[in-house]
Amino acid sequence: MTNVYSLDGILVFGLLFVCTCAYLKKVPRINGWLLSEKRGVWGVFYKAAVIGTRLHIAVAISCLATSFYVLFLK
Template sequence: MRSAGGPAGSGAEGLAAAMTNVYSLDGLVVFALLLVCTCAHLRHVPRIKSWLLGEKRGLWGVFYKAAVIGTRLHVAVAVACVLMAFYVLVVK
């Protein structure tokens, strides 16, 4: 039953419909690719490299490991970025 004051998608139904895509696989892949590409690019900036990518373990080690993946697998990461861009822009 719709309320008289709000749009059709308001309330719990609208919130549930908006929250279904929060944890989608393609969103996680885009986030991972952006993290890897950003950390690989920031690895070439000396001040940021010592500050952000100095630790190899713990929470800050995730950025270091993403930078290593981005530099060693740059061809595969570039191909994955192009394929993901095609998927997001054309397919989805």
């Protein structure tokens, strides 16, 4: 189990957040409701979705590396 207050936990949380927002961007109803705001607190979801879609290869490689680290090395 990873702790949110450790560097491992922050990386896992960030990667899962970016991947989830990028996935939710593909759902039409949620895209219009959750990802319509581009500023403020709700803008974080939009920005994470943009990062996930534009850097999808880097995010996927980071997810694989993090999962390997958490499962086998930690």
